[in-house]
Amino acid sequence: MNAAKMKQLVTELKDEINIKLHHRTLLEYTGQPPIWEDQLFYLLLPKFNGEQWTQNHQVTAQSVVMIQTALTTHDLVQEFEATSKQQQLMVLAGDYYSGRYYATLAELPNIQLVSELSDAVAEISENKTAFYEPVQKDLQQWIEIFEVIVSKAIESFMTHFELKAYIPFIQKGMLVNRLSTELQRFTEGTSTVRFVNVIAESFATHEEAVAKIQIELHAQIEQFQKLIRKTELLNPAIKDVLLGQMDVLTAAQHMTREG
Amino acid sequence: MEKMKLKMLYSGMKSEIDIIEKELEIALNSSSQFLNEASLHLLKAGGKRIRPVFVLLSAKFGHYDIQQIKNVAVPLELIHMASLVHDDVIDNAELRRGRETVKAQFNNRVAMYNGDFIFAKALDYMTRIENPKAHQVLANTMVEICVGEIIQIEDKMVLQQNLRDYFRRIKRKTAILIASSCELGAIASGASDEVVLRLKRFGYYVGMSFQIIDDILDFTATDRQLGKPAGSDLMQGNVTLPAIYALEDDAIRPLIEKTLAGPISEGERMQLLKAIRKSPAIQKANALSDLYLEKALKEVSYLPDHPVNKSLIDIANFMGKRKF
Known part of the structure; x- marks a missing residue:
């Protein structure tokens, strides 16, 4: 499967979800649901890689995006x-x-996954609340918390369908994407989750905090690139797409540092 | 007084309600300090626990096993609690039942996460029930409650409302969750389809009566009884049944218009409350609540003869006649 086909499948999944979440008044006042594009890509990763992918997988994937979108909406x-x-x-x-x-999972029905995703949602909510609690954590601990927020729901999906081998790619890939987005939002003053703001509070200046996170992000990107090059799980076309995404992120980081 | 009455009505179910209370506490336990504090606060605030009580009573028409039925009763109360936490953000409410709301205690964002956490726990409990039909009913209920609240926001500040608009709103806002409590209790215990339908209808009518009374009490009860200023609904732009009726009175209409345009002074609030309390609006609204109550009681008469029927009638009467 080539990159264009992957992009098309991501778009199709997004369209299906937008149809299911459509509500006239909500669309008018709150806009399109805030769906993370990278989550769609990583959910479809097994399909891109030639794993068996039934209508059941597709509808269940829709439900995972729906619940993540629900939680992201509340960040707004x-x-x-x-x-x-x-x-x-x-x-x-x-x-x-x-x-x-x-409703989507009840209709399938897939009650077992409702249970697994409920655990994930509870953990994500606890971790988001941690950003407001009076606790001291170092940069690494905050990043671990952020990783749960970003990838826990999709991990439940992979575990449920015995696709656990994909989890390390999802964790790392989504973490670097979201870390990069949050860093950019922080510098633009448009943050939604308090993540970077909390880290910034433990440094003397915002610039120092941003620099530390950039170093961490760079290290995470390098680790991810190594993981992709080394793996025999993913087919070459996926590796190319993922490495291409990392090149774009690295270039964006350079521009931010220089600009 | 009202609390005493309720306690007496529940007296036959004390041990089961204690089990539910304990389970609610377990369900809300979290590794997060703030979520624990917020949940403890919610539990301490109490509540009538009407939804779990209807689940328990309805389940008596089938194979009753409290260890199984609690898995429906607990999520119904949790969903109600979570929606209150989120409603307080929507209403910008500082107080509920005389206590600080979660959003006032922390902030809106923590209240959102608290509500999401409670919703997740509710669904987790519910998954112990394997019947897909039960999940479809609950999922549909959750969606309908949201749609009802969205309609309520669309209808805010709108004076041109008729009874149909109002009923459409309260059906989804309140009645459907009580109807589903009855329906799910019956489904989970394996009651017959006929009984499931009758109990669902009973819950729906009780829910409609209950919400009408709630809307009346917002004008007639004292600030202290309500735990918030009387007239809050109208001050927030919600035109409820007593206000719809009161709008027909040319002397009260300008007061309502002024309240909606807001903010109003304390003197103006008192003037509004006095005028509405004295008008036929309250009596008319009470009559409609009674109509729904009658319909609810009629549904009980179609149920198989069972000792629980008396409890259903007594609780319905309490809800439809309560003073605050």
């Missing part, structure tokens, strides 16, 4: 004074997407 509720109509509907949009996720 402002910490204080969420009183506008848009903000009120943002609360309900997350709950609506969450209900649609459950």
Whole structure:
């Protein structure tokens, strides 16, 4: 499967989810559901790699994205004074997407996965709350927390379908993508989750914190590149796409550092 | 007084309700300090536990096993709790039942995560029930509750509302979760399809009556009884049944319009409350609540003869006649 075909399948999955999450009022006030594109790619990774992929896999994958999107939507509720109509509907949009996720799995039915994803959602919520708690953690510990937030739901999917071999790629790949996005949002002042802000509080200046995270991100990218080159699990076309994505991230990091 | 009445109504189920309370505590236990504090706060605030009680009572029409039925009763209460935590963000509410809300205690974001955590725990409990039909009912209920709340926001500040708009809203906002509590209790215990349907209808009618009374009490109860300022619904832009009726009165209409345009002074709030309390609006709303209550009681008469029927009637009457 070539890169163009992978992109097409990602788009198709996204379209299917957008149809299932469609609600006229929510669309008008809160916009399209905040779906992470990289999550779609990593969910489809086994399919790209030639693993058996039935309609059951496809619909279940939709449900994983739905619940992650529900949680991401709630990150868009402002910490204080969420009183506008848009903000009120943002609360309900997350709950609506969450209900649609459950309805999708109940319809299949796949009750076992509801249980597994419930554990993941509880853990993700606990980890997101950790950003507000008065606890001291070092950079590495915060990154571990962030990794759970980013990839726990999709890990449940892979474990459920006995596709565990893909988990290390998903964990690392999604971590670097999201880390890079959050870093960029922090420098632009558009952060949603408190992740980088919390880390920044333990450094003398924001610049110092950003520099430390950039070093960590660079190290994570290098580790991921090594993992991709070394593995025999993934086919060459996927390796090329992933390495290409890492090149783009590295270039973006250089530009941020220089700019 | 009302709490005493409720305690008496539940007296035959004390040991089962204690099991549910204990399970709620276990379900809400978290490794997060803030989520634990928030959950403890919610549990201490109490509540009528109407939803789990209806699950338990409805389950008596089938093979009743509390160890199995608690897996339906607990999630129903958890879903109700989670939606309250999120509702307080939507309403920007600082107080609920006289206590600080989770969003006031921490912030909106922590309240969102707290609600998501509780929803997840609810579904986790529910998965101990293997019947797919039960999950489809609950999932549909969760979606419908959200749709109801979205409609409520769309209808905010809108004076041109009729009874149909109001019923459409409260059906989804409140009645459906009570209907589902009855329906799911019956499904989980393997009751017959006819009984499942009757109990679902009973719950729906009780839920409609309950919400109408809730909307009346927002005007007629004291700030202290409510744990928040009386008239809050209207001040937040929600035009409920008593207000829809009161709008027909030319003397009250300008007061309602002013309240919606807000903010109003304390004197204006008192004037509004006094006017609505004295108007026929409250009486008319009560009459509608009674109609739903009658329909609920009629459904009980179609159920098989069972000692639990009396409890269903007593609790329905309590909910439809309560003073706060």
